[in-house]
Amino acid sequence: MTIHIALIHYPVYDRQEKVIATALTTIDIHDLARLARTYGVDRFYVVTPLRSQQELARRLIDHWVTGWGARYNPTRKEALSLVRMADDLEEVLTGIEQEEGRRAKTVATAARRYAKAHPYGEMAELIRKSGDEPYLILFGTGWGLTREMVEKSNYVLEPIEEKGYNHLSVRTAAGIILDRLLGGEVR
């Protein structure tokens, strides 16, 4: 299989469940790129329709991939080389389909519990046994992916809520989720 991840800046919820476009957080791009590289993720898509934000992300990536940062910190270059920009989810899916000849199965992540949510062990096994199926794991910013996006996904994962608290940062949650799905360590 191939694994891709996407960090969605639109459409997501704000505190009041209004649908918004969030601003980029550069630290998220660094952290998720490093995470993607660690777990052998093929591409990390940053999804925002805002052109000024895409431009900002491109400048950041260029600095580390071809600019001065590439010499200063080659391991950061390795990570940020995996980042691609996209206007929306459909553009990501079309891009993967063009490269791999198949549409990716989408896996939504959510801090709230959905009825159709999959346990991690089940999802990890599904991925392991799926031949060369591409998967795209979706992470929300702000107050999370919209209900509509989650419902439209092929799969949705359970929230990470060990002691009744489901308010991790996307940087931390994404690490735990990829480790549970793709990590080699058996507990």
Added chain:
Amino acid sequence: MTIHIALIHYPVYDRQEKVIATALTTIDIHDLARLARTYGVDRFYVVTPLRSQQELARRLIDHWVTGWGARYNPTRKEALSLVRMADDLEEVLTGIEQEEGRRAKTVATAARRYAKAHPYGEMAELIRKSGDEPYLILFGTGWGLTREMVEKSNYVLEPIEEKGYNHLSVRTAAGIILDRLLGGEVR
């Protein structure tokens, strides 16, 4: 058992393996506090000898625990209530000993591989079976905990290095490590 975590700002390495004190990163305090709350960690110690940095952290914590932020975001208050400041590791250990009547076992984390490193499954079982033993998990900032601090620890964990890349942010790595040691999800 009780679990504590510490984010060490001194002594840690810089790029050239010189021992330095790093600056606080406020996002680390937020992310690790939320992580601590998620996994039922008792206390999250921010360790720095620099008084101006301690003052900065206290202002941040007060804002969210007793100030305006507590009303704006009560879940952040729950998380940041777990944070304590300390000058050095010894102060943390003495504090835990005064509260719990036993000195905590220290568990170092490292991006490099130490000969005495423990696999996660083993360490998780040790913790589970240890009665009311307190544990203190140490996370380094900058380029990581000094060799001396790691060697002096009771335990050291293996690096998280799935595909030959061991350059995660401490925000992401700490999430994966606590999930492997304390997470309820069985893969």
